[in-house]
Each structure stands twice: as structure tokens, then as C-alpha cells.
Amino acid sequence: MRIAVLGGTGDIGEGLVLRWGRDTNHELLVGSRDxxxxxxxAESYAETVADRGGDADVKGFENRMAADRAEIVVLAVPPYHVADTVxxxxxxxxxxxxxxxPAAGMKRGDDGFHYHPPSAGSVTALVRESxxxxxxxxxxxxxxxxxxxADLDAALGVDTLxxxxxxxxxxxxRRLAEEIEGLRALDAGSLDNAAEVESVTPLLVTVAMHNDDLDDLGVRFT
Known part of the structure; x- marks a missing residue:
């Protein structure tokens, strides 16, 4: 399967490409405006996987060209670039x-990060409209x-909704997510539930910010 990760030079994009590159045989297309x-x-990600004994199939393209070649298109761009990218x-x-x-709108306040969705109600809803x-x-x-x-030496042990x-x-x-070692995918319902899911992201960032020993927090439902 061909997976295009638009905005694949950013942080979430990098992590997804590296994990899929190490754990799967999918063809990965890194997209960027440049x-x-x-x-x-793409070359750097392939080298990182190769350093750990893997053989990732990674190529780099302009966003539109990457999307044209792929079956799965991941919008790994900041929320304020989502509409333009689509x-x-x-x-x-x-x-x-x-x-x-995967984007979630948020803004920083005096004591942490707060959910800040677009007028559509969630970034996911904005994508659906676009x-x-x-x-x-x-x-x-x-x-x-x-x-x-993005740290291939770190175990995940987390869920994605x-x-x-x-x-x-x-x-x-779900299949693509669970091909990543240590990642479990859980059903959170329809797109109408997106605001509740997206709002967890600023909460996690805020908790990590206030607790020195809780960097890179994730969620595991038990």
C-alpha cells in the first residue's frame, strides 16, 4: 500500500513515517510544499530505519504529487494549514x-494549552467539509x-482513537495503525465525536508541561 504523509517533514509526520518504515513494507511518500x-x-528517514536493521521504502515529493500517487493520504500538517493543504x-x-x-487545534494560555477548534467544530470536521x-x-x-x-528506541504502549x-x-x-508496534487502535465512533478526541491533545501537553517526569505522554485505556 502507498501511504502519503503530507507535511511529512514535521514532527508527527516524521514519527509516522519512521514507525511504518521500520514495522511495515508499505511504500511511504513524504510530502511537503518544498x-x-x-x-x-525521505532520505534521512530511510537512513534512520536502516541504522536499526530495517529497509524502508521512502520517497519524497511535493504534497500534491504525493497525494496523487497514494491510497492513504495523511494530513500531518498544523491545523491552520489543513484547509489549504486539502x-x-x-x-x-x-x-x-x-x-x-491527526491535527488538533489548540492555543497556549498562561497555565497550559487549551482546545481551540476551528469554526467547523473540530479539525476533523473541517477536513470532512474540505x-x-x-x-x-x-x-x-x-x-x-x-x-x-519519532524515537524508534522508545516503546509506545499507547492507544489511538x-x-x-x-x-x-x-x-x-485500524490495520495500518496496529501494524505499528506498541500502538493499539480503538473505535471512538463517528466523525461527530472528533471534538472530544481532539481536546485530549492539549490536556496531555499541559500535564506533561507541569510534570517533569511525564514527557511524551500518551493514553492507554484499560
């Missing part, structure tokens, strides 16, 4: 593609700590 930056990142790739998305969104109607959207990977994800209105798309992303 194709040279994407190619440099607009740039919308015409190359097909009905058998799956768009995955992609072509025929293309399924899945919310996933919202609450993962980027530093922990899945949101979707399309059962087949959700099942596909």
Missing part, C-alpha cells in the same frame, strides 16, 4: 482513497506524542 525538503527528509490536493483524490487527519464528498475521512493519531513516536463515518475506511486505518 519537494527538495521532502526528498531530503485544497491543493483535492482534485487528485479518488473515491477509493482514504484521508486521515475533501470531495466521495472521499472517506478518518480521524486518527491525534493524541500521540511526536517525540516518542479512530473516528469515521465509513466503516471500511476505519477498518483500513
Amino acid at each position: 519537494p527538495a525538503k521532502a526528498r531530503d527528509a 485544497d491543493a490536493v483535492a482534485d487528485v483524490l479518488e473515491e477509493d482513497d482514504v484521508v486521515v487527519t 475533501v470531495p464528498e466521495r472521499v472517506p475521512v478518518v480521524g486518527a493519531f491525534h493524541n500521540l506524542a511526536a517525540g516518542r513516536l 479512530l473516528l469515521a463515518d465509513d466503516a471500511d475506511a476505519k477498518a483500513t486505518v
